[in-house]
Amino acid sequence: MKLLIIGGTRFVGRHLMTAALARDHEVTLFNRGNYSAERGVETIHGDRHNAGDLAKLEGRRWDVVVDTCGHLPRAVTAAAQVLSDSVDRYVFLSSQNAYASVSVPGVDETFPRATLTTEQLDQANAIDTSGQPSYGALYGGLKALSEQAAEEAMPNRVLIARPGLIVGPYDYTDRFTYWVARVARGGEVLAPGRPERFVQFIDARDLAEWIVSMAEQKAAGIYNTNVAPEKLTMQSVLEACKVAGDSDVTFTWASEEFLLRENVSAWSSMPLWLPEEAAPHLKGFMFINCDKAIAAGLCFRPVSETIRDTLTWYQTARPDEELKAGIDSEREQALLRKWHETIL
Numbered sequence: 001m002k003l004l005i006i007g008g009t010r011f012v013g014r015h016l017m018t019a020a021l022a023r024d025h026e027v028t029l030f031n032r033g034n035y036s037a038e039r040g041v042e043t044i045h046g047d048r049h050n051a052g053d054l055a056k057l058e059g060r061r062w063d064v065v066v067d068t069c070g071h072l073p074r075a076v077t078a079a080a081q082v083l084s085d086s087v088d089r090y091v092f093l094s095s096q097n098a099y100a101s102v103s104v105p106g107v108d109e110t111f112p113r114a115t116l117t118t119e120q121l122d123q124a125n126a127i128d129t130s131g132q133p134s135y136g137a138l139y140g141g142l143k144a145l146s147e148q149a150a151e152e153a154m155p156n157r158v159l160i161a162r163p164g165l166i167v168g169p170y171d172y173t174d175r176f177t178y179w180v181a182r183v184a185r186g187g188e189v190l191a192p193g194r195p196e197r198f199v200q201f202i203d204a205r206d207l208a209e210w211i212v213s214m215a216e217q218k219a220a221g222i223y224n225t226n227v228a229p230e231k232l233t234m235q236s237v238l239e240a241c242k243v244a245g246d247s248d249v250t251f252t253w254a255s256e257e258f259l260l261r262e263n264v265s266a267w268s269s270m271p272l273w274l275p276e277e278a279a280p281h282l283k284g285f286m287f288i289n290c291d292k293a294i295a296a297g298l299c300f301r302p303v304s305e306t307i308r309d310t311l312t313w314y315q316t317a318r319p320d321e322e323l324k325a326g327i328d329s330e331r332e333q334a335l336l337r338k339w340h341e342t343i344l
Helices: 012-022 051-057 073-083 118-125 136-153 177-185 204-216 234-244 256-261 291-295 303-317 329-343
Strands: 002-006 026-031 042-045 064-067 089-093 158-162 165-167 188-192 201-203 221-224 250-254
Touching: 002 012, 012 026, 012 204, 042 051, 051 073, 064 073, 064 204, 073 089, 073 136, 089 136, 089 204, 118 136, 136 158, 158 204, 165 204, 177 234, 177 303, 188 234, 188 329, 201 204, 221 291, 234 303, 250 329
Parallel strands: 002 026, 002 064, 026 042, 064 089, 089 158, 158 221, 165 201, 188 250
Antiparallel strands: none
């Protein structure tokens, strides 16, 4: 199979490339060339937002294209139109944020998609796309409209994957890496809310291997792609981090009321934490129904393997680099002192 990957090789794109090469497929990359690829892998350098660069793809033939970085509907339309006669399948990496609401558990692929007003879409189009754009509250609607753009350009030939939090080695967001690295450092760790609270995510390698497998089958349709809900708790993840890091760490579980009162930012300062009572619109975010993808062969490695490999990558490649997510040590210690004073 000839596979074209649109996007960089920092994280998911890197694992897609690895998974495809491991199955003896021919891989071509189309990106700005900011990050190196495997030696011997063809890279077509270009910016997807530039019509002249997209034209470099004309006259070529691939079996499947995987779009890992489509955020603007107009950009997805442009790529899909250029490739419509050049590929059999268009795989679009979307997000569970594409749903209009995740306020209840069990959201499946039949639930309504998010949308945007004309004014919001104009606002998103005005954002600079030359770097790493951040669309904030517009992100979910943009992903949903990008899905529709791909489907309109290539009807019945689009495979859409909707993951939640993607984790594992080479994750540059650090939203999972924070816990792996922090627990390995040892000492007393501030942990959020109830230990038995469920969490949901997917290892990037499991996602990549499933996408390649589905591409081989020429599959189409929409699939939620997370680990099955109610399989992992925050406590089980942190305990697995402790084992992987051979750490002497102890966990202090502070209440959500305390964390909110102290203005601890959910998901960023305290990754994997979504306040259960203060964020009713997100009550189903960690309970997305993934039965359809699992029935189609989506498999999951043990979380211990994800943690171990993430820790090895972090300690090897970034031991002195400041994490982009999580709470800094000084503030963590101050909050721990205040929490102990509160419960005395």
